[in-house]
Amino acid sequence: MILMNTNEYDIAKVAIELLEGDSPLVLASIISLLGSSPRHHGTKMIVGSDGKGYGTIGGGLLEATTINEARQVLLERRPRLMDFDLTGDGVDTKRMLCGGKAVVLLDYIPSARENAEFFRYWHDAVSNGQDFYFLTLIEDDHNGLNISGRLLLFPNDKVPGNSPLSVTQLETVKAELSHIASTTVIYLENKRVVVDPIRRLKTLYCIGAGHVAVPTAKIAAMVDVRVVVIDDRPEFATTERFPDADYVYVIEEFSRAFEGLEIDADSYIVIIARSHRFDREVLEQALRTGAGYIGMISSRRKKEIIYKTLLEKGFKKEELERVHAPIGIDIGGETPEEIAVSIVAQLIKARASQPT
Secondary structure (H helix, E strand, C coil): CEEECCCCCCHHHHHHHHHHCCCCEEEEEEEEEECCCCCCCCCEEEEECCCCEEECCCCHHHHHHHHHHHHHHHHHCCCEEEEEECCCCCCCCCCCCCCCEEEEEEEEECCCHHHHHHHHHHHHHHHCCCCEEEEEEEEEECCEEEEEEEEEECCCCCCCEECCCCHHHHHHHHHHHHHCCCCEEEEECCEEEEEEEECCCCEEEEECCCCCHHHHHHHHHHCCCEEEEEECCCCCCCCCCCCCCCEEEECCCHHHCCCCCCCCCCEEEEECCCCHHHHHHHHHHHCCCCCCEEEECCCHHHHHHHHHHHHHCCCCHHHHCCEECCCCCCCCCCCHHHHHHHHHHHHHHHHHHCCC
């Protein structure tokens, strides 16, 4: 049995809800950074017609200024680029500053049907785990900045959206994609093309739906990780118990914990089942996958017993070294919530060390 939650929070979903509610919006994106900043290239937030912000581009003065500028964009119905200096020059240096400079694109998006459909395509692609590029075409005219098109570029060459690019220009952009790891601006004749790689979210497979799993799923979802909870107990594996999970799977037995799932380098496996036997069964399966992270909650004694059994079954010591056991960063935590913090902290560290 599979239970799916529908409250996944992302930029595209917010855009759909606002646009379908006849509300224009401003999509604010960091498109350039020099020095340090609270967030990275491509970080986005939305400002609705009520002036409310959704998401974050780092908080503090940068975000406050972005929201104020976005409100003006909504009034004028014209996009703009905002240069922001985080070094302290020309701003209140008593505030916390990061020592960098940022350029934020404030893209005005009217509440048209085709715009809602565009973001629905985006949302569906993210939900289906697809990688793609979000292209924003900028031109300067006598009225100032003009957004002449937005499109999504997929590896299979599907290009949903409005594209004024010629075939030659589009091929020029495609030729650059292999060199682009973060948001980049490409110059084409009289156009600037903001190329924003949208990568599928990391997925946490939480094996076990016990007391530690509940805060682990919640905190992982807070740091933009897709969460899948797996257990054989229907009374534990419920969407009511895990409202922040994207999927909740009720399986028949742990010996087939990953059956039907695509586990790859973007997958994180956290093993917190309720017994040594189940932990061993799941770990044995996890080691046969290409998961980017494998962690198992365990005492030293439990780890020794499970590892001894797996070595006897033919696993190599080097394979077992992939496993984080005991799981999590050692912060001295004891409660389920504290253990969850240590687990997700280790996931964040693993995510940061992986190539984008």
